[in-house]
Amino acid sequence: MQDISLEQAISVLLEHTKKIEAVEEVPLLEALGCILAEDAVATFDNPPFDRSPLDGYAFAASGTKGAQKEVPASFRIIGEECAGDFFAQEVPEGAAVRLMTGAAIPKGCDCVVRQEDVTVQDDCILVPYELHHHENYCFAGEDVRKGTLAVKRGTELTAAHLGVLASLGLGMVKVRRRPRIAIASTGDELVLPGEPLRPGKIYNSNLYVLAGRLRELGFEPEVLGILPDDAAKAASFIAGWREKVDLFLTTGGVSVGKKDIMHEVVRCIGTRLFWRVCIKPGAPVIAYTAGDMLGIALSGNPFASYATFELLTRPVLAALAGRSDVAYRAAEGFLADAFPKPSYGRRFIRAHYADGVFSIPAQHDSGSLFSAAGCNALIDIPAGTEPLVAGTRVKGVLL
Known part of the structure; x- marks a missing residue:
């Protein structure tokens, strides 16, 4: 299968992404960030009586x-x-x-x-003085009158919306079901933070980056831990989640090495949509379907998995949830620093964007996550670009 462009990859993923229309009723305190599934109309004046604004x-x-x-x-x-x-x-x-x-x-x-x-x-x-009719007086319905459309269907619920709904007496609300997302890593070399670091092992940072980003974006993932470098066992495990989640994310096992098991996993449980996207870092991404579940297998290199999550997974999350705010935004600006490497293929580099200026760190290796801390953007460098000097106008995406 031929490598495809980032835009083609996103298009393919979105073709296999179904916006969640299912509705569930949840306690109001659990509805933050959810999409309201029906109009909330005031059934009484709020406040329900004339009241005093002071002692x-x-x-x-x-x-x-x-x-x-x-x-x-x-x-x-x-x-x-x-x-x-x-x-x-x-x-x-x-x-x-x-x-x-x-x-x-x-x-x-x-x-x-x-x-x-x-x-x-x-x-x-x-x-000691005259007062007038309705002085220091708050009327019933001053906040919301009976029959008022208080919160419209399709609204993403903020803290203020929860307050409005609470003032209407709603303890339960109908919302669009949240996307169900599972994340796991593959690799016998991985151990979880807190465990002893034995020879040849490394700590698994990818799970924490992806879980953290999903929560920052308003999603609550199922964090499933580390899968062994055994295709049959990994396939059986992932297949067990086909009916439980909308999206299954993994890191690792996607290149051409002896233990890059995700190729065999996909053959066992579903249909591959594509492998390899024309970007650096993170080119060897595998996308697949298994029943109604969409799977995206990202690179195991820490920054590569982070970058491809942002570029490929966020559009899927936005479509699943019907939330345009989740999609990243384009930006243009000037480089504060030089980038000394030529880009033979399309490359995304980490950066911090502020006031029309992209500042870039010195470290850009796909296995390095440390220099990504504090970055809030990816600069999009087209294929065939020579080294960039400070002051060059560039395009990127804000994370």
Whole structure:
């Protein structure tokens, strides 16, 4: 099979990516980042009653006509109401009820005076100025009126949306099912951080990069650990997830070495879509399907797997979830530093982008992840490009 371009590879992947339309009902606290599957319409006014915006006293404003410091208006205190209480009786003229912030304004009252503005004398308050109808007064439905479309279907739920939905009394919400994603690494040379590093072994960083990036993008992957360099065992394991996940990501085993098992794994469990993409690093990517599951097998080199995850997997994630914010964005700018290597094929190099300038580190080896820390972009260098000097205008993608 002939190597294909990055754009062709993305196109093939998207042809085999089905936007998730299935709906599930989840607790509101678990809905952050989900796509709302139905309109949320207010079934009552919120707040559901007229309320006080401050600590003070409620009464009929007409009773303060002509009031001044020397001749204050007097109101008899007949009760007290905290937020959450309800003063059931109607307040007669000349009487007042002490209210705490958020408390319902009793019937017969149409204003609230600040607590600190009055003098309490025996069982009365003395008000030293006139108040007006609906002064210091919050109306029912001030936030959302009954029948209002509060959150529209298809909205990606933020913390503020959760607050709005909570204020409508919704403890459960219907959302589009989240993409189900599994990640694993292949390689007998790998051990997990925390284990002793025996001779010939290396710590597995790829799982942590991919799991971290997925979570940063709003997904919660199944992290399955390390698969052995045994094609039959790896194939059996991955096949067991065909009905459980939408996307299966692996790192390692994709080149032409003795233990590059993913070729045989794919032959056993599904259909290969492509192998090798015309980019550096990470060219030997394998894409495949196994039933309804899409699989992407990335390079085992740490930065290569990171870069190809960004370039190939993010478009798939955006399509699965119906979230355009997940897709990376294009950018143009100037190089702050020289890049001394010619690019015979299309190359992506790590960089930090700010204010129209790409700054690049000194280390660009595909096996090196250290220099990627702090980078937020990939510079796209076309095939056949000579070494680049500082000040060259370049294109890239923001991560």
